[in-house]
Amino acid sequence: QVQLDESGGGLVQAGGSLRLSCAASGRTFSSYAMGWFRQAPGKEREFVAAISRNGLSTGYADSVKGRFTISRDNAKNTVYLQMNSLKPEDTAVYYCAADPTRYTTSYQQSRESYDYWGQGTQVTVSS
16 A cells, blocks of 8 residues: 655646645555546546656646656655646646556556545646
């Protein structure tokens, strides 16, 4: 089992940047592919970005491609989401999640693949 703790959310103006962090504890961090999801009020939780266990494969939702970057540091048991050129529609609670896949170079976009979730961090982008 792994415990996930997100940080780095806050209030930012449109066009600004934030970096989210997700610190993991428990089982070996490199055993998990990691993902970021978000949920806006009244909407379903949606995929944002994911990264493979070895960090060599990444994927993004079309809505954030070119603006957000996911990365991980397995030595620090942490996954990051660098968010640039933020828009008001990026406002949501952001969650990190862990997928205990046996594959080292792949990642999943579906919520159902992820067994462990953090509590979330609020990101608010003002216009």
